[in-house]
Each structure stands twice: as C-alpha cells, then as structure tokens.
Amino acid sequence: MSLRLTGFCAGYGRVPVVRDINLEIATGRIVGLLGANGAGKTTLMRAVSGLATMQGGRIEFAGNDVTSLSSADLVARGLIQVPQGRHLFGEMSVRENLEMGAYLVAGLDEKARMQEVFSLFPILRERERQAAALLSGGEQQMLAVGRALMSGPRCLLMDEPSLGLAPKAFDLILDVIKRINAAGTTVFIAEQNARKVLRVVHYCYVLENGRIAAEGESSLLLADDRIQRSYLGVAHA
Ligand SMILES: Nc1ncnc2c1ncn2[C@@H]1O[C@H](COP(=O)(O)OP(=O)(O)OP(=O)(O)O)[C@@H](O)[C@H]1O
Numbered sequence: 001m002s003l004r005l006t007g008f009c010a011g012y013g014r015v016p017v018v019r020d021i022n023l024e025i026a027t028g029r030i031v032g033l034l035g036a037n038g039a040g041k042t043t044l045m046r047a048v049s050g051l052a053t054m055q056g057g058r059i060e061f062a063g064n065d066v067t068s069l070s071s072a073d074l075v076a077r078g079l080i081q082v083p084q085g086r087h088l089f090g091e092m093s094v095r096e097n098l099e100m101g102a103y104l105v106a107g108l109d110e111k112a113r114m115q116e117v118f119s120l121f122p123i124l125r126e127r128e129r130q131a132a133a134l135l136s137g138g139e140q141q142m143l144a145v146g147r148a149l150m151s152g153p154r155c156l157l158m159d160e161p162s163l164g165l166a167p168k169a170f171d172l173i174l175d176v177i178k179r180i181n182a183a184g185t186t187v188f189i190a191e192q193n194a195r196k197v198l199r200v201v202h203y204c205y206v207l208e209n210g211r212i213a214a215e216g217e218s219s220l221l222l223a224d225d226r227i228q229r230s231y232l233g234v235a236h237a
C-alpha cells in the first residue's frame, strides 16, 4: 500500500530532527532511506508509525490521510514496523514472539501466517520453543521480521535490519524482503549499508542532517560521485 509524506517534520518534544520531508512509496515497491548515523532515519520511521513526535506535515497511507491516527490504528491498517534493535521479548519463546505479532490485529488467520513465516525462515520452526534471547543475531532479525509478518503488513517499515549482522545473515534477510515484496507487500527500508540496499530497492532517498539530500533510482544513485563518496565508502577504500 502506498505511503506518502508531505512536509513531514518530526523530533523529540519540540526539538526538530527531520524536516520538510516529501517522499512517496508507491504500492508494491521497495524504497530505501539511506543516511549516516544520526541522520534521522529512526526518528522518521518511528514518527511515521506514531511512535515519535510528528511536528508537522501529513501522512497518507493507501490514499487516506492517517496523520492523526494512533500507532495501534496504523498497525490495524497494515502499516507495520520492524524496529531498529528488534525489540523482541527475550524471555518468551520464538512461537510466543510470533503470536504477539498477531495479537493486536483482529481477523488474521494466525495459524496460516505462522506457517508462512516458518516456510520463509525454516530455522524459526526448529527453534520454536527456544527463548528469543538465545537466538543468534541473524535469527533474532528473522524473528523480528516474522513477528511483523504475523501482523498482516500491507506496508512494512524496516529500520536498519543489517544492524549487528554478518554479511551473509543480512543477505538472507534482504532475500526474504524481496520475496515478501514480490508477494505484494510494499517495503520501506532504512539502512546505513547503502551498497547492499541499493541492490534491492527500486528507488531511494538519502537523508542528511534530517533533510532529504538526494533521491533517485538505484542506478542513478550508484553512479553519483557525491553519493559514492558519502555513502558507498569510496573515499575510505
Ligand atoms: N529519544 C531521543 N531524544 C532526543 N533526541 C534523540 C532521541 N533519539 C534520537 N535523538 C537524536 O535525533 C537525531 C537522529 O537520530 P536517529 O536515531 O533518528 O538517527 P539514525 O539515522 O536512525 O541513526 P542510526 O543510523 O545511528 O540509527 C540524533 O541527533 C539523535 O541524537
């Protein structure tokens, strides 16, 4: 489902962090949000989900103005976030964490969803009864994605899924994200790992000091000298 931000501003209390954001994620696409540490990616993602203070502007989801909806209402409409750092329930089992994903949303076929999650991430079926805290970092990220899938996302917001992951584990997550997208879910993904993200997204925005500094098709950004220097590590090579 499409997501559109217009003149969007957000921060903490009255302190602004992201300003004047205009962006659009069309239905069915994967769109990236790149930016260095502290650029404001998490603040933007959280404010879109109603979890940080929105200070101005407008949010449209599936063509409707949802600016003033609560985070619970947004989840019920299918705007689901996989937060940076995962925020799993560490003492609870894999299965219980997945059940929590379905808990807030009425009318979902929980059993069928869980089978779908297990088919995307077979390791989670094997670890079904294990406490989430005992999973590896990669498995925890799979569980965080799995829990979001349990909520019936129509648009999935993913904040820094590469955090703490080995390259192979991140590749696997990106692979599943592509499959989820191909099956019809719109995806918005915030990442510092520009090179890999540009390989999977259709379109990308670059956030610098809380503002959109560049945007474009992946191929254009990959060919842009300034983007290369700032985000693809060319200057450090
Ligand atoms: N709870 C908070 N209260 C006040 N300021 C905050 C809070 N969380 C973040 N900030 C500030 O907001 C700015 C943007 O932080 P944010 O976490 O959104 O960046 P980010 O792009 O997600 O960075 P990272 O790549 O490290 O996750 C930073 O200057 C940060 O210090």
Ligand SMILES: [Mg+2]
Binding pocket: 041, 042, 043, 084, 159, 160
């Ligand atoms: Mg962040």
